[in-house]
Amino acid sequence: MNYSVRIKHDWRCRRCGEDVQGDTYMVVDALARPDLVREVIKGKVPSVTCPSCGARKARFCPLLVYRGGATGQLVYFYPPHSPPEQDEANKKLYVEALLDRLGPVSAEEAENSGVVSVPFDAARGVLAPTARGASAAGGPRVCRVKPRRSAPPPEVLRIGAELMASGRGGLGRSLSDRPLAEELARLAERALELLGDRDQPELRDDLEMTLGMMLSTANRGQDVVGLERAIGLLLRRARGISREEDPRRWAVALYELARAYGQRYTGDVHANQEQAIRHLRAARRDGPRARCRNVGTGPQ
Incomplete structure (x- = not known):
């Protein structure tokens, strides 16, 4: 319809x-x-x-x-x-x-x-x-055969290792972190392109999480598209994580969403701030006591 x-x-x-x-x-x-x-x-x-x-x-x-x-x-x-x-x-x-x-x-x-x-x-x-x-010729809903699970390209593994080595606790709290965040976002984007449609859900989730975090960290207040992408990626990741099975990653996703919404000045600014506060409270209230922020990600 x-x-x-x-x-x-x-x-x-x-x-x-x-x-x-x-x-x-x-x-x-x-x-x-x-x-x-x-x-x-x-x-x-x-x-x-x-x-x-x-x-x-x-x-x-x-x-x-x-x-x-x-x-x-x-x-x-x-x-x-x-x-x-x-x-x-x-x-x-x-x-x-x-x-x-x-x-x-x-x-x-x-x-x-x-x-x-x-x-x-x-x-x-x-x-x-x-x-x-979407398919312009055959209709918007297209049934695709699920690709056979295959090993990720070596370059993706190399990028994942570089992301893990470059990430550090507290990244994003200083304006001087933006150049590094922009480079890490570029690497994560490249890894996702190389991964293509290979059946690697865990690796894809980690790369998308890193990309969302780095787009938010690198935001200079003018990149509306980058910040909206960050929020979309982080929302998807937060909804895909079980709070009971992986409370730490769940808390990280909520914390990053709070940071992203806190920078969002499109639409209702007060509603954005309320979203930021709500996500931060949930992360602090229901997440583990362990430190939330760990940027490094990659194949595990």
């Missing part, structure tokens, strides 16, 4: 002065319409076109992208020069419009996943994996 939603938009063309009534998308279902996701990345959705002179008005209104099954299912794009108060009101309206269309189970799952608020300029970084993962 396609959960995309269109809205009508009345506007006056600045080029020819014509009063135009058009429509565009307010919600895009990424699974059902991967073609629209690619149009969002290109800046063609949301947009309206004047039938008289062909002038196009793009990214003038907010857009909500629904990624069912993803870690962060709801991505809210806000237009440039939009007041924060208006953004919050529109986000609530858009999310409610989508939840009304979803079944109760899907609606609860989507709502619990939270809403990521980013500017349209971040569309490529946030949505590119979604666009690549």
Whole structure:
């Protein structure tokens, strides 16, 4: 089922002065319409076109992208020069419009996943994996044969060893750590590329955890896309760890999420700070007494 939603938009063309009534998308279902996701990345959705002179008005209104099954299912794009108060009101309206269309189970799952608020300029970084993962020709849901378990490439093992050797307790607490964090993020990204689709879930989880931690540590306050990637990776890792079976890693993931949310200034800043405090309290309350921070990771 396609959960995309269109809205009508009345506007006056600045080029020819014509009063135009058009429509565009307010919600895009990424699974059902991967073609629209690619149009969002290109800046063609949301947009309206004047039938008289062909002038196009793009990214003038907010857009909500629904990624069912993803870690962060709801991505809210806000237009440039939009007041924060208006953004919050529109986000609530858009999310409610989508939840009304979803079944109760899907609606609860989507709502619990939270809403990521980013500017349209971040569309490529946030949505590119979604666009690549969907099949344009054969439909959005593709059944793939699980690859046979095989040994990771030697270069991945080498990078894993380097990550373990370079990591240290307290990394990220000083501004001077950023160059090292950027290099470690680059190494983790390279290792994930080399790993490809090999069936190495534990190694992949460790590399993604390291990448999320390093993207957060290297953040300079301007890299919105990098920080959103960090939060997405860390959320996925936290949800995949059993608190009972591996309390230390679970606490590390929550602590890193708290650090990432503490740096997030897109969307509702107060809500971000509340998320940071909540994750930090959970890590301190339910995690082991052992020191949380250990950056090193790799094959085990």
